[in-house]
Amino acid sequence: MLESTARSADGGTILVSTVGSGPGVVVLHGGGIAARDYHRLAAALAERCTVHLYDRRGRPGSPPLDGTETVATDVADLAAVLEHTGARQVFGHSGGGFVALRAGLALPLERIAVYDPGLSVDGRPSFAFLEAFEEAVSRGQHARAMTVMARAVHPQDPGAKLPYAAAELLTRAFLRTPIGRRFVELLPTVPPEVRRIAEHDGPASDYTGITAEVLLAAGSRSSTYFAENCAALAAAIPGGRAVVLPGCSHNAANIARPSFVRPFADFLGAPVSATAG
Numbered sequence: 001m002l003e004s005t006a007r008s009a010d011g012g013t014i015l016v017s018t019v020g021s022g023p024g025v026v027v028l029h030g031g032g033i034a035a036r037d038y039h040r041l042a043a044a045l046a047e048r049c050t051v052h053l054y055d056r057r058g059r060p061g062s063p064p065l066d067g068t069e070t071v072a073t074d075v076a077d078l079a080a081v082l083e084h085t086g087a088r089q090v091f092g093h094s095g096g097g098f099v100a101l102r103a104g105l106a107l108p109l110e111r112i113a114v115y116d117p118g119l120s121v122d123g124r125p126s127f128a129f130l131e132a133f134e135e136a137v138s139r140g141q142h143a144r145a146m147t148v149m150a151r152a153v154h155p156q157d158p159g160a161k162l163p164y165a166a167a168e169l170l171t172r173a174f175l176r177t178p179i180g181r182r183f184v185e186l187l188p189t190v191p192p193e194v195r196r197i198a199e200h201d202g203p204a205s206d207y208t209g210i211t212a213e214v215l216l217a218a219g220s221r222s223s224t225y226f227a228e229n230c231a232a233l234a235a236a237i238p239g240g241r242a243v244v245l246p247g248c249s250h251n252a253a254n255i256a257r258p259s260f261v262r263p264f265a266d267f268l269g270a271p272v273s274a275t276a277g
Contacts, residue, residue, distance in 0.1 A: 001042075006054070006084035009076045012063030016081055017053045020046025024087030025111075025268050026078065027053050028096030031118065031190045032183050033254075034059045038093075040256035045091075048269035052085045056096070058189035065189065071196050074099045075106055082107065089268055093253040094118045095193050101233070102200070104210035113215040113264050115245075115253050116226040118194075120201035121233070125153070125225045127198040134191045142184050143171045149190070154250060156223055204232035213239040215267045219248030226250075 001017040008014055017035065019042050027038050035053035042051040055061035057069055057077065078090070078099060088110040092100030097117025104112050120127065129152035136145035147168045151160040159167045174180040200206075214237050216230035227244050234242035245252065245260060252260045 001039075001053075004084070006080045008063060008080050010063070014054050014063070014077060014081060014084075015061035016084060017042075018050060018085070019043065020048075020050045022049045022269060023089060024050045024052065024085055025089040025091055025113075026081050026085065026087050027051060028078065028090060028092040028099050029053075029056065030094030030096050030253075031193050032186050034186065035061065037254050038256075041091075041253055041261065044256050044258070044261040045265055045268065048265045049089075050085075050087070052081060052087055054081050056099070056189075056193075059186065065192070067192075069192060069196075071099075071102050071200065074196075075103045078103050079107055082109075089113075091115075091264060091268065092117060094250065095197065098197050098200075101207055101210065101214075104212050104214065105207065109212040111213045111215075111268060112210070113217070113267055114230075115217045115264075116219060116222050116250050117216065117229065117233075118197055119229060120197055121204050121229045123201060124229060125223070127194070127201075128152070130191075130194060130198055133194070137187055137191050142187060143168050143175060145187065146175070146183070147171045149194075154223055156221075204229075204236040207233055208236050208238070210237045211239065213267075214241065215264070216240055216242045217263065218242075218244050219250060219252055220244050220246050221249040223250070 001019045004016050006014040006016050029035055035055045042053055045051045057063055058065040090100045091113045093115045095118040097114035098119045100112050100114055129148050133145055133148045159170055216234050218227035218230045230242040234240035248260055
C-alpha cells in the first residue's frame with residue numbers, strides 16, 4: 001500500500017494507506033478496531049476502486065483522544081481525508097457506518113455504502129448497557145467491559161445465551177489471543193464512540209437530507225436490528241437501498257469473502273447517477 005498524510009482541521013496528522021485503481025472510496029472502520037483490520041476488504045475492492053484506509057482518532061495513525069471529540073470531529077477528519085485523496089465515496093462498517101451516514105448530511109458525497117451500521121433508530125437498539133460498560137472500561141475491567149457490550153450488541157451470538165460468568169470466562173480466554181490483546185489496546189476509544197451513537201438516536205427521517213446514493217447492507221447472521229434500521233433508512237433516504245447479505249455475520253467486512261465484497265464492488269464501481277451528490 002502507498003502511504004501519505006492528510007492534515008486534520010485542528011492540525012493533526014492522519015496516515016492514509018491507498019491501494020488499487022478506479023473510483024476513490026474511503027473506508028471507515030468499526031469500533032475497537034483499526035484500519036489494519038480492513039486490509040482484506042481493501043485488497044478485494046482494489047480490483048474495481050482506489051481504496052483509502054485511515055485510522056479514526058485514538059489509533060496509532062491518527063490524532064490522540066483528548067475528550068472533546070464530537071460527531072463533527074469525526075466528519076471533519078473524514079472531510080480532510082476526502083480532500084487529500086479526491087475520493088467522493090465512503091464505505092463504513094459498524095460505528096464507521098454511523099460516521100459515514102452523518103457525513104452524508106454534511107459533505108458532498110456521491111455514494112455511501114454501509115454494512116451493519118452502528119446507529120440508533122427510534123431507540124433501536126437499546127443502550128441500557130452503556131453506563132456499566134463505561135464504568136468497566138474506566139476501571140480497567142476489560143473482560144467485564146467486553147462481555148457487557150457483546151451481550152447487549154450481539155444478543156444472537158452463542159456467548160450471549162450463556163450465563164454471565166461463563167460468558168466472561170470465554171471473554172478472558174479471547175483476551176489472551178493476539179486479536180484480543182489488540183482490542184484491549186483500543187478499548188478506551190469505544191465508550192465515547194458508542195455514546196455519540198446513543199446521543200444521536202432519532203427517527204429514520206433524520207437522514208432524509210442525504211443526497212448521495214446509499215447502499216444499506218446488513219448480514220443475515222447479524223443482530224436483527226441492523227437489517228431493521230437499514231430498511232427504515234432506505235425508506236427515508238431518497239437514494240437509499242437496503243439489502244440483507246446471506247450467511248454474513250457482523251465481522252464479514254473484515255473477513256471479506258468474495259460473496260460479501262461483490263455487492264459493494266458493484267455499487268462503488270458503477271457509474272454515478274446525475275443526481276448524486
